[in-house]
Each structure stands twice: as C-alpha cells, then as structure tokens.
Amino acid sequence: MSKNLEELKGELRGFVAERDWEKFHSPKNLTMALAGEAGELLEQFQWLTEEESYHLSGDKKVSVGEEIADILIYLVRLADKLEIDLLSEAYWKIEKNAAKYPVEKVRGKATKYTDL
Amino acid sequence: MSKNLEELKGELRGFVAERDWEKFHSPKNLTMALAGEAGELLEQFQWLTEEESYHLSGDKKVSVGEEIADILIYLVRLADKLEIDLLSEAYWKIEKNAAKYPVEKVRGKATKYTDL
Amino acid sequence: MSKNLEELKGELRGFVAERDWEKFHSPKNLTMALAGEAGELLEQFQWLTEEESYHLSGDKKVSVGEEIADILIYLVRLADKLEIDLLSEAYWKIEKNAAKYPVEKVRGKATKYTDL
Amino acid sequence: MSKNLEELKGELRGFVAERDWEKFHSPKNLTMALAGEAGELLEQFQWLTEEESYHLSGDKKVSVGEEIADILIYLVRLADKLEIDLLSEAYWKIEKNAAKYPVEKVRGKATKYTDL
Numbered sequence: 528m529s530k531n532l533e534e535l536k537g538e539l540r541g542f543v544a545e546r547d548w549e550k551f552h553s554p555k556n557l558t559m560a561l562a563g564e565a566g567e568l569l570e571q572f573q574w575l576t577e578e579e580s581y582h583l584s585g586d587k588k589v590s591v592g593e594e595i596a597d598i599l600i601y602l603v604r605l606a607d608k609l610e611i612d613l614l615s616e617a618y619w620k621i622e623k624n625a626a627k628y629p630v631e632k633v634r635g636k637a638t639k640y641t642d643l
Numbered sequence: 644m645s646k647n648l649e650e651l652k653g654e655l656r657g658f659v660a661e662r663d664w665e666k667f668h669s670p671k672n673l674t675m676a677l678a679g680e681a682g683e684l685l686e687q688f689q690w691l692t693e694e695e696s697y698h699l700s701g702d703k704k705v706s707v708g709e710e711i712a713d714i715l716i717y718l719v720r721l722a723d724k725l726e727i728d729l730l731s732e733a734y735w736k737i738e739k740n741a742a743k744y745p746v747e748k749v750r751g752k753a754t755k756y757t758d759l
Numbered sequence: 760m761s762k763n764l765e766e767l768k769g770e771l772r773g774f775v776a777e778r779d780w781e782k783f784h785s786p787k788n789l790t791m792a793l794a795g796e797a798g799e800l801l802e803q804f805q806w807l808t809e810e811e812s813y814h815l816s817g818d819k820k821v822s823v824g825e826e827i828a829d830i831l832i833y834l835v836r837l838a839d840k841l842e843i844d845l846l847s848e849a850y851w852k853i854e855k856n857a858a859k860y861p862v863e864k865v866r867g868k869a870t871k872y873t874d875l
Numbered sequence: 876m877s878k879n880l881e882e883l884k885g886e887l888r889g890f891v892a893e894r895d896w897e898k899f900h901s902p903k904n905l906t907m908a909l910a911g912e913a914g915e916l917l918e919q920f921q922w923l924t925e926e927e928s929y930h931l932s933g934d935k936k937v938s939v940g941e942e943i944a945d946i947l948i949y950l951v952r953l954a955d956k957l958e959i960d961l962l963s964e965a966y967w968k969i970e971k972n973a974a975k976y977p978v979e980k981v982r983g984k985a986t987k988y989t990d991l
Contacts, residue, residue: 530730531647538737546744547751551806555696558681559805561714562910565674565681566798569917572671574783575793576925580671583725592727594735598677598718599729602711604718609699611708613715614646620712621654627661635663667922673813675921682914685801689907690899693808762884762962763879770969778976779983787920787928790913797906804903810904812903815957824959827950828968830909834946839884841931843940845947846878852944853886860894867895 532614539600546625554608561601572601648730650725655716670724677717684710768839771832786840793833794844800826880962884955887948902956909949916942 543549571591572580583591600632659665687707688696701708722729769862775781803823815823838845885892891897919939920928954961 530734532730535733537732538734542737542741545746550751553693555691555693555697555698556805558684558688558696559907561686562678562681562914563798563805565678566795566801566910567650568674569678569791569798570795572674573788573795577669577670577671580669581672581724587648588664588727591725592732593736593804595718595722595727595729596732598714599733602714602718604732605813606711609695609704609707611704611711613711614651616708616712617651617715617719618646618654620709620716621658623709625658630661633662635666675791675917677916678798679918679921682794682917685907685914686911689904689911703925705878762966764962766891767962767965770966772957774969774973777978778981780981782983785925785928786931787923787925790916790920794910794913794917797910798908801910804906807903809901809903812901813956815902818959820959823957824964825968827954827959828964829960830946830950832968834943834950835965838943840929841936841939843943846880846883846941849883849947849951850878850886850943851936852941852948853890857890862893865894867898 532603535599536603539604540607543604552604552608554605557601557605557608562600564594564597564601565609568598648719651715652719654715655720656723659720668720668724669689670721673721676742677714677721680710680713680717767831768835771836772839775836784836784840786837789833789837789840792831793837796826796829796833801832822866880951883947884951887952888955891952895908900952902953903954905949905956909946909953912942912945912949918947 543552568591571587571594603613605611606616658669684707687703687710721727722732747748769823775784800823803826835845837843838848891900916939919935919942952958953962954964
C-alpha cells in the first residue's frame with residue numbers, strides 16, 4: 528500500500544492519542560518543536576562546505592534523514608491542528624511565487640529574487 | 644488529479660530549472676532557507692498564548708499557511724537533492740519513536756518523553 | 760577584574776586560534792551555529808507552559824544557562840568577524856524602536872507592535 | 876560613559892515597562908522571539924557563499940547589524956527574566972569547552988570537535 532501525507536496524518540494522530548500527548552501539542556508548542564528540529568538540521572551542516580553538503584557520509588545521511596523526518600512529522604501535526612492542507616498551500620505558494628519571480632526577470636540571479 | 648509529494652518534487656524542479664536557481668540550492672543553503680522559514684513561523688506565534696494559537700484570525704491563518712508552505716517546499720527540495728524519501732523517513736522515525744516511548748511508560752507525561 | 764564583551768571577544772579569539780578553527784568560522788557558518796543553538800534553547804521550553812517557563816527546575820536552569828552561553832559566544836564571534844560593535848548596534852536599535860513604537864500608541868498592546 | 880550589558884539590561888527594562896509589555900515577555904515567548912531573529916539572520920546569509928559572507932555590501936551589513944542587535948536584545952531580556960548572568964555563563968562554558976576539546980586532540984579538525 529502506498530503511503531501519503533493523509534495517511535501519515537492519521538498515523539500521527541494515533542501515536543499521540545495513545546500516549547495522551549494531545550494536550551502538549553498546541554499550535555504554538557508545535558512551531559517551537561518544528562523550529563527546534565530545523566536547528567538540529569542546521570547543526571548537521573554548519574561546518575560543511577557547500578560542496579561537502581552534496582556528498583554526505585553514510586552516518587551523516589542517516590542523521591540528516593532523521594532530522595528531516597522530525598520536521599515533516601511536526602509540520603504534518605501543525606497543519607492538522609490548524610486544519611491547513613499542506614499540499615494545497617504549497618501549490619498555491621508556487622503559483623504566487625511564479626507571479627512574483629517571472630522567469631525573464633530573475634533568471635540566474637541570487638539576492639532577493641532567489642527565494643522559492 | 645490528486646496531488647502528492649512526488650508531483651510537488653517535480654513541480655519544484657521545473658520552477659528552479661526555469662529560473663536557473665539550481666546553483667544556489669546546495670543542501671547546506673537549503674537547510675538555512677528552511678530554518679529561516681521556521682523562524683518566520685515562530686514570529687507568527689511568539690506573542691500568542693497557547694490557547695490563542697488554536698484560534699487564529701483569518702489574516703493570521705493565511706500568513707501561517709504561507710510559512711507552512713515555504714517549509715514544505717524547502718523540505719521537499721532538500722530531500723530531493725539528498726535523494727532522501729520523505730515519507731519513508733517519517734514512517735521509519737515513527738517506528739523508532741514507538742520503541743523509544745512505549746505507551747505504558749510515557750502516557751500523559753511531558754518532559755523528555757514528549758517528543759514525537 | 761570585571762569581565763565584559765570586549766574581553767570575551769579576546770578570550771574567544773584565543774580559544775579558536777589555539778585550535779586552528781578560524782577556517783571554519785566564516786560568518787555564514789557562524790549564523791548557522793548560532794541558529795542551531797537557538798533551536799536547542801527552544802527545545803528546553805517547547806513543552807512548558809508560559810507560567811512554568813518562569814520557574815525552571817535547577818537542572819533545567821543549568822541547561823538553559825548553557826544554551827544562552829552558546830548563543831552569546833557565537834554572537835560575539837560573528838560580530839567580531841564582521842567588525843560590528845554589539846552594544847552600539849543594540850543601543851541604536853533601541854532608539855529606532857522607540858521611534859517606531861511610541862509609548863502612547865502601543866501601550867499594553869501585543870500583535871505587531873510588541874517586538875523590541 | 877561607556878556602555879555595558881548591565882546598562883543595556885536596565886535600558887530594556889525601562890523600554891518594556893513604559894509600554895506595558897512585560898506580560899508578553901515570558902521566558903518561553905522570549906526564546907521564540909530570539910529564535911525568530913536568528914532565522915532572519917540566516918536569511919541574510921542563505922544564498923551567499925562562505926567567501927561572500929566575509930565581504931558584505933554596505934546595505935547588507937546594516938541589515939545584519941540590525942538582526943544581531945535584535946538577538947542580543949532578546950538574549951539580555953531572557954537572561955534578565957531568568958536571573959542568569961550572561962557573561963559568567965559564557966566564561967563558564969568556555970572553561971567547559973576547553974576541557975572537552977583539548978588543543979592537542981582537536982587542532983584543525985572540523986566535524987564533532989569544532990563547536991565552541
């Protein structure tokens with residue numbers, strides 16, 4: 528059976544309910560947990576050069592995979608609590624960015640135009 | 644047609660390629676962009692009480708949705724560059740957490756056992 | 760002898776030079792290290808209520824003190840590398856904020872006016 | 876008269892009291908504000924190479940100085956609320972790090988030994 532974000536949301540609801548942790552998962556607290564995991568992700572990359580960051584060692588890649596999982600997990604939890612649909616928001620944002628950063632204007636330029 | 648993370652990955656590849664931004668998207672740089680967006684998400688919640696964080700105003704909810712989208716977008720980009728499968732990592736992490744935090748041991752407790 | 764930020768800057772220069780770590784301390788890398796420590800600080804507070812956050816246990820307070828120290832250390836390092844004077848910048852920012860948030864306009868209000 | 880952290884603490888107390896913002900400044904909320912500013916700092920550096928990060932343009936340096944000021948301001952506020960002495964903590968942490976990372980063992984090495 529193929530997995531998707533909808534299923535992951537359900538899986539996490541079960542995990543949290545079983546442990547009676549719902550009370551800790553206010554949206555405010557979940558943003559802190561998510562940002563905390565983003566901080567741990569940074570720590571994996573802070574002393575690497577950009578070039579090195581493309582070629583992680585096996586151990587490093589396992590650690591990075593774990594941080595990435597934590598971020599997705601808290602993101603799905605937060606979106607669930609706020610009744611926000613993750614994929615719809617992402618597609619809507621891409622559309623907005625496409626209008627904001629027209630190809631002919633920003634091609635190959637960094638600075639303020641580089642954000643997705 | 645229903646959207647999923649695989650499609651979103653492809654969509655973002657096109658967006659970046661068209662703009663010739665691939666060169667800026669080293670894994671190291673993408674972790675910074677992701678953490679930067681996590682910081683913007685925090686700013687939406689920092690002066691709200693936990694209670695208030697459950698009941699966002701319409702405007703606030705739009706802004707929060709946008710930050711959440713940005714985080715997902717950079718997370719998908721990063722996983723793509725590192726050839727990491729987001730959903731597999733998340734399911735693997737949940738399994739690991741289930742072993743680490745057995746229900747009977749952590750039920751209703753915060754502190755160190757509360758992390759997903 | 761009383762310690763101050765100027766002395767701390769010198770102390771850190773010595774610490775880094777002895778270990779030949781200067782090469783890792785680019786401003787870009789130092790911002791990542793600083794944000795990583797800010798993430799660890801968040802983790803100390805994420806499951807506490809606001810009320811609990813005023814009354815930390817002894818152990819917690821030690822951990823928090825350590826995260827706060829790490830943030831100050833990286834902040835001093837970063838300012839040193841960029842030749843920015845920390846205290847002058849802070850005083851200049853307070854002046855700017857005083858003009859931006861006049862007392863009679865923002866008194867007791869949260870939302871967008873609450874930032875320092 | 877030369878300024879120091881002790882004076883900055885007093886200055887900020889006055890600023891907050893005048894605006895009746897003390898109620899928003901729980902330690903929990905202040906960690907979020909601090910991490911939010913660290914995120915803004917990251918955004919200033921995310922698309923720069925390490926080399927470029929040493930040579931900021933005039934405009935960029937002004938923005939970076941402002942983010943650095945914000946971080947110091949929230950750090951001083953947080954330490955004040957928790958009755959933690961910033962400089963003592965930093966010196967204590969350096970001593971701890973000196974023992975953890977002996978010169979002969981870590982000289983010139985990155986990876987796990989590079990942290991301050």
